Every structure is written in structure tokens, then in C-alpha cells.
Amino acid sequence: MSHHSAVGIIGCGNMGAALTENLVKSWGADRIFVFDNDTQKQNALERHFRVRGVSGLDDLVDSCETIIIAVKPQDIDTVLDVLKGRWDKLVVSIAAGMTLRYLSARIGSRVPLVRAMPNLNAVVGASMTAISCNGAVAEPQKETAARVFESVGSVVFIKEELMNAFTAVAGSGPAFIAYLMDDMDSETVRDIFVKEALAFGFDPAAAEFIVDKTMAGTQKILQNFDRDIFIKRVCSKGGTTEAGMEAFVTRHKTAEGLSEAIRAACRRAGELAKI
Ligand SMILES: NC(=O)C1=CN([C@@H]2O[C@H](COP(=O)(O)OP(=O)(O)OC[C@H]3O[C@@H](n4cnc5c(N)ncnc54)[C@H](OP(=O)(O)O)[C@@H]3O)[C@@H](O)[C@H]2O)C=CC1
Ligand SMILES: O=C(O)[C@@H]1CCC=N1
CATH class of the missing domain: 3.40.50.720 (NAD(P)-binding Rossmann-like Domain)
Incomplete structure (x- = not known):
């Protein structure tokens, strides 16, 4: 028991x-x-x-x-x-x-x-x-x-006011990391995530901890998981990840695209609160 x-x-x-x-x-x-x-x-x-x-x-x-x-x-x-x-x-x-x-x-x-x-x-x-x-x-x-x-x-x-930001970085983040995995080196991806987390208001230690855990977890799961299926599962219908992934359509797999994906996911979390 x-x-x-x-x-x-x-x-x-x-x-x-x-x-x-x-x-x-x-x-x-x-x-x-x-x-x-x-x-x-x-x-x-x-x-x-x-x-x-x-x-x-x-x-x-x-x-x-x-x-x-x-x-x-x-x-x-x-x-x-x-x-x-x-x-x-x-x-x-x-x-x-x-x-x-x-x-x-x-x-x-x-x-x-x-x-x-x-x-x-x-x-x-x-x-x-x-x-x-x-x-x-x-x-x-x-x-x-x-x-x-x-x-x-x-x-x-965390303080609740950081929850939408956390959702973008760590909730949706695994899909963005998986999407860029073969096209952007992981140090660059990490730096962009940390920069965006700091801009949202996380302190440096928290930002680095959250980003490092999210990246390591995504690398671990992708060892045994199809990348496209994984991305699809992170994308809840009408949710934050879908909103973020749209940024890559116009900005492609660039640093600017990733920053915008993270910000768009956070904005979408704010919109969901009003549904
Ligand atoms: N996917 C992810 O990576 C993450 C998701 N989340 C959050 O988790 C939640 C679920 O997301 P996700 O798993 O992707 O969504 P899914 O659509 O895959 O799963 C939700 C499930 O709930 C069912 N459902 C709907 N209404 C009811 C109800 N009244 N009673 C019982 N079951 C119901 C749905 O059925 P039906 O399909 O028939 O509507 C569906 O099977 C969301 O709020 C999302 O923000 C949080 C972190 C990460
Ligand atoms: O896409 C979504 O809305 C959910 C929340 C974080 C990850 N998936």
C-alpha cells in the first residue's frame, strides 16, 4: 500500500x-x-x-x-x-x-x-x-x-505574475528547443532563453536554472521520442506553443525568431486568461 x-x-x-x-x-x-x-x-x-x-x-x-x-x-x-x-x-x-x-x-x-x-x-x-x-x-x-x-x-x-513568462520559457520552450535542435547551436539557444527570461523579470539564478532544466529535459526526451510528434504534443490546440511556433513562419530559424516565439507564447497565455 x-x-x-x-x-x-x-x-x-x-x-x-x-x-x-x-x-x-x-x-x-x-x-x-x-x-x-x-x-x-x-x-x-x-x-x-x-x-x-x-x-x-x-x-x-x-x-x-x-x-x-x-x-x-x-x-x-x-x-x-x-x-x-x-x-x-x-x-x-x-x-x-x-x-x-x-x-x-x-x-x-x-x-x-x-x-x-x-x-x-x-x-x-x-x-x-x-x-x-x-x-x-x-x-x-x-x-x-x-x-x-x-x-x-x-x-x-514562483510569484504568480511570472507564471505566463514561465509558461512560455519552460512550458512551450521544449517545442521551440526541439524545433531548432538541428539548426542552432545549443549555447545560442540557451543564451536567448536566458535573455528573454531575464527580460520577463526572473532573477539570473532562477532564469539559468529554469532554462538549463528545460533544455536538459528536452534533450533527454528526444533521445527516444520522435521530434515532430513531440512538438505536436507540446502544442495544445489554441494554446501558447501554437502562438509561439507561428513566429518561425516569418522569422524562420533565427535568434530573432526564437525571441519572438517566446514572447508570443507569453502574450497568448495572457489572452487565454480572458477567454
Ligand atoms: N501539452 C503540453 O505540453 C502542456 C499542456 N499544459 C496544459 O495542460 C492542459 C491540457 O493540455 P493538453 O494535454 O495539451 O490538451 P489535450 O487536448 O491533449 O488534453 C485535454 C483532454 O481533456 C479532455 N477534456 C475536455 N473537457 C473535459 C472534461 N470536462 N472532463 C474531462 N476531460 C475533458 C479533452 O477531451 P477532448 O479532446 O474530447 O476535448 C482532452 O482529451 C492545458 O490547459 C494546457 O495549457 C501545461 C503544460 C504543458
Ligand atoms: O501550448 C500550450 O498552450 C501548452 C502550455 C505550455 C505547453 N503547452
Whole structure:
């Protein structure tokens, strides 16, 4: 029997599946519950990783102490409705752009709420994840959130105002790194990412840590993963990475193109907050 509390993952798409695939190793399959509207995606995770499937959102919420929302920002409201007033739970949203303020307003400010941004390198235990919490999150719950994401890689706590920037650099960043891998040397790529992270307001130590972990994780996953499929999976439909990748269409694989990709991804995160 695992000593971990039960974690429920809502949404078994690119990121929900990536989290499940590696979290299962340290957390224990019997403590992970999954739900997706698309039963095929949910069933695939149940089959491959022996995690527990449930038949609806209410079932998942009742079965778990910690609930990770891994649906697209555009789909989040239905999920938030089920979590309204559930101050007995720890709610973790990984949706790009969705602010603690918005989420708290929908589910109630007393509900312990974490905004987190992992990346797809979680599949190989090499995610770089940032975490921000609302005022209702108690110290042990912060530790739980950190342990969940430490199970799939590295974790930093950041101020929420840096979350959209983090999303561009570390959430979408793996797609940009993969896209440029064969055409730009990695020192140049690193320098541009660090420069943009500093411009967003990260201090130098944090900027370098986040960029180095993101680059190392992407290099690790690409050893055994098709590059184009990987890029596609980082690109959530209508999300920050898609917006960033568009920059390369006009600016091509240049330093200027990468800077603009990172900035466009950050801008898109800001737009998603208003959907
Ligand atoms: N992809 C990535 O690298 C990263 C993504 N994220 C964030 O993770 C979230 C998910 O992104 P991603 O995995 O790419 O998206 P996907 O579309 O691949 O996965 C989301 C899944 O959630 C399902 N879904 C939609 N509504 C519900 C609902 N009410 N209940 C249960 N399941 C539902 C979707 O089904 P259907 O397709 O039928 O709508 C889909 O299977 C986004 O908010 C994104 O910002 C964060 C970090 C990195
Ligand atoms: O493209 C997106 O919107 C998500 C968030 C970060 C990576 N993928």
C-alpha cells in the first residue's frame, strides 16, 4: 500500500497522459485516478499504467484528495463547476494562462488552489515545473503539490505574475528547443532563453536554472521520442506553443525568431486568461 494520498487527473490528453506515465512510478498506480470525456484516451491510460478510471467528474472528486485539472483552458469551466465549494480538496490547475484569481472566483476562495506549469518532459521524469498557491493552501498541501511534481522532475515556487513568462520559457520552450535542435547551436539557444527570461523579470539564478532544466529535459526526451510528434504534443490546440511556433513562419530559424516565439507564447497565455 502506498503512503501517498490519492491524486485524480482530469483530462488524459498530451499532458494528463505524460503526468500519469511518470507519476505512476513513484506514486503508485492504485493511488492515481483518471477521467476524460473521451473514454478511449482514459481507457488507454488504465490499460497501459493500471491506474484507476472513473465514470464521471463527481466520482473522481469524491475518490481523491488532490485533483489535477489537465483540460484545455477553453474547457475548464465545466470542471470548475464540480469543484465549487470543495474546500476539503487540494485543486491543482495546469491550464496555461488561467489565473488563481479567475479559478478561485469560480470555485470559492476558501478552496486550496495551486496553479502549476509542468512540461511534457515529465514523460521521462525531467519536467521543469513552477508552482504558485492561493491563500487557502496550507503548508502540508504545498508539500503535497511539490511532491507530485517532484515525482516527474524539478520544481520551483514562483510569484504568480511570472507564471505566463514561465509558461512560455519552460512550458512551450521544449517545442521551440526541439524545433531548432538541428539548426542552432545549443549555447545560442540557451543564451536567448536566458535573455528573454531575464527580460520577463526572473532573477539570473532562477532564469539559468529554469532554462538549463528545460533544455536538459528536452534533450533527454528526444533521445527516444520522435521530434515532430513531440512538438505536436507540446502544442495544445489554441494554446501558447501554437502562438509561439507561428513566429518561425516569418522569422524562420533565427535568434530573432526564437525571441519572438517566446514572447508570443507569453502574450497568448495572457489572452487565454480572458477567454
Ligand atoms: N501539452 C503540453 O505540453 C502542456 C499542456 N499544459 C496544459 O495542460 C492542459 C491540457 O493540455 P493538453 O494535454 O495539451 O490538451 P489535450 O487536448 O491533449 O488534453 C485535454 C483532454 O481533456 C479532455 N477534456 C475536455 N473537457 C473535459 C472534461 N470536462 N472532463 C474531462 N476531460 C475533458 C479533452 O477531451 P477532448 O479532446 O474530447 O476535448 C482532452 O482529451 C492545458 O490547459 C494546457 O495549457 C501545461 C503544460 C504543458
Ligand atoms: O501550448 C500550450 O498552450 C501548452 C502550455 C505550455 C505547453 N503547452
